[in-house]
Amino acid sequence: MIGGAWITEKKLMVLNEDAGSVELRQESLEVDTSSAINKYIIFEGHSVFSEIQLSSGNDIQSHSHAYRSLLRAAIQEFEDQDEDDKKIVALYELVWSFCEVLFVEHLPGGCVLPYLLELMRWHFPQPMDMLSEVLTAEEPSEHPDFWRCIVSLLLQGHIKESIAMLRVTPDGDELVGLLEQMPLLENFSGHSLSEFKISWSMWQDRCKQLYETANFVMDQSTEILEILCGQLDTFTKYKDLSQTWYHLMTSYLLYTNPTVSVMSLHHAATEMTSVFRDHLTPLDEVLLSAMEFDAHRVLTLCISLFQNSWWLAAHLADVLHHAKQLDGTELAAGCSIREYVLLNYASDLIFSEEFWSLGVDYFIECKQMGKGYLQLAIPRIPLESERKATRVYSACQKHGLMDLAGSVCKVMAAKARQAGSPGLSLIWSLQAKDLASVTAISEEILDSYIETGGFANLEFLDQLGSNKLLSNRLLFLGKYREFHNLVKAGELRGAADLLVSLVESKMGPPRFQITLLLDSLPLINGGPTGEIVMSSRQTYVLMKALEDMQIKKLLKEGDSQKVETIRLALVTNLASSLLEEPW
DSSP, rough: EEEEEEETEEEEEEEOOOGOOOOOEEEEOOOOOOHHHHHHHHHHHHHHHHHHHHHHTHHHHHHHHHHHHHHHHHHHTTTOOHHHHHHHHHHHHHHHHHHIIIIOOOGGGGGHHHHHHHHHHHHOOHHHHHHHHHSSSGGGGSSSTTTHHHHHHHHTOOOHHHHHTTSSSTHHHHHHHHHHHOOOGGGTTSOHOOOHHHHHHHHHHHHHHHHHOOOSHHHHHHHHHHHHHHHHHHHHHHHHHHHHHHHHHHHHHHHOTTTOBBHHHHHHHHHTTTTGGGGGGHHHHHHHHHHHTTTHHHHOOOOOOTTOHHHHHHHHHHHHHHHSSOOOOEEEEEEETHHHHHHHHHHHTTTTTHHHHHHHHHTTTTTTTHHHHHHHHGGGGGOSHHHHHHHHHHHHHHOOOOHHHHHHHHHHHHHHHHHHHHHHHHHHHHHHOOOHHHHHHHHHHHHHHHSSSSOOOOOGGOOOGGGGGOOHHHHHHHHHHHHHHHHTOOOOHHHHHHHHHHHHTTTTOGHOOOOOOHHHHSSSTTTTTOOOOHHHHHHHHHHHHHHHHHTOOOSGGGHHHHHHHHHHHHHHHHHHHHHHHHH
């Protein structure tokens, strides 16, 4: 069972009483979502998340690609945004891409290297930037970064660009010849992996043979050949161009084991992290855990790494869940890790003016505890406007939270009543099916009519239809407005019939009978046209009502003049109607 209480405006104390134990967990709900780039990924991420739930997790690979695409689009679209925000989104994309390759992607032949190369080129564009700078020089080969540029291009597998640069060097012919013959996986479509491995092995032998016999003019040419031969010391020498162990690992694998599988990555990663052992960060722990295929640890570390945002952990957990990479193990909190991070992310969103409706959707997808959280959260959502209240009400109805929907209506009805808008209050009370409030508000409107002699802004009554049946007072109010509309339209006989039925039914408040009788005055004695519109029987009904009011002492002290006026008019109308009616 889940229960809880709000201990401050935005902190929830959750009580979990499953398995006979009670756990108290305080959730901080404050998150900075003000930047444009964060708003973008929140809205777009919700769209992809919703599609996944609608498709029951089918084609999860395409949905994972959609998440990665929106992160890249955010980085490109919001170039002028705060650098810190962009860096965080870039880290999201890096973690996501690694996890996608390791947990979700269907790798042709199990080869992971092409995906890692694409990832490194996206996150480390410096080689191509350096190339542009070198080529703009008057003599590119004289540029101080000329050789470093060639090395950086080779480390990312930019073979064509490297060949173009090497052609102008003294030892270029032999190196260019090797690179032009270098087997690349993307050029081996239609061939088996075994064929590629044979071709690769033969090429490596040629590289090593040249290394043993070459007599290069320039030392840099020797270093280029050492890279092609896969000599680790040379890769380590240029680790500053790689910047990170995973970039260096990808570069090293390109020239030593281009068909490496995901299962072998962790061994390669361990070797490269030793080169950067003094520079490892919490992000590196996330990536290494992914290479160990420890999805739970990846998510746990993401929670720790991005303390102020649950976006990455929530959406990554959902994708890993649908990719069947998470087991159903429950945390101490009493739910799966997927549900745990979704609950926390939804809690971040639910009190935001912009994102609260998204928070509802995430809560609903938490099958164990989501509705329990919602029952605690929705009453705390500020209802600043009619529009927002209507959306909250609709969300509650959509997800079957009828009690909460009724609560929203009651809150808005009370607000409208306090603001002096009885009509609006009545509409909200009707939606809540709150009979007591509907009756009380209807009587307030009738009392206002007694005092002012008129209605204000009651056009909505014409649209209520069967809702009028909820309360006798509301039905009476609707019929009474209909009576006035008939009088205004000149349909006096219909108005007389309706007025007498209202008096006879006694649906209205007893104190209102005198008002109904006063309303009969324009209709009796022939009305404005001189035509008798009220029969003798109808006149008897009104006379009986007047007598009952006197007997029951429902009249006020100041009503004596009104009573005499009504009595005289009714007697006169009775005589006239009897003369008109056949015997």
